[in-house]
Amino acid sequence: MWSNNVVSFAAKYGLSRRQALQLQCTAEHLIPRSMGGTASSVNIVAACAFCNHKRHARLTAPEPEAYKQFVQQRIRRGRWLPASLPGTLRPCNLA
Numbered sequence: 001m002w003s004n005n006v007v008s009f010a011a012k013y014g015l016s017r018r019q020a021l022q023l024q025c026t027a028e029h030l031i032p033r034s035m036g037g038t039a040s041s042v043n044i045v046a047a048c049a050f051c052n053h054k055r056h057a058r059l060t061a062p063e064p065e066a067y068k069q070f071v072q073q074r075i076r077r078g079r080w081l082p083a084s085l086p087g088t089l090r091p092c093n094l095a
């Protein structure tokens with residue numbers, strides 16, 4: 001993940017800007033703000049934009065542990081990160 005310079009991150013890993021934007025570090029609220037989650041340190045973890053957006057793209061965001069298990073299962077099957085990203089990249093710590 002990157003947080004400050006998408007251009008250097010993209011160059012370092014041979015990604016397009018569009019690909020690199022999916023790996024921007026975001027603050028993932030374990031309990032979404034829409035459900036009363038706060039901005040406290042116990043409610044926020046680092047997650048790449050891809051994982052963060054995927055979780056909240058659902059009508060109801062899955063519980064963190066359930067989502068973690070889902071992502072880990074997809075990773076084991078080689079079906080998590082977008083196919084457009086190089087296979088050598090690893091998902092973020094959320095997984």
Ligand SMILES: [Zn+2]
Pocket residue numbers: 047048049050051052091092093094095
């Ligand atoms: Zn991620």
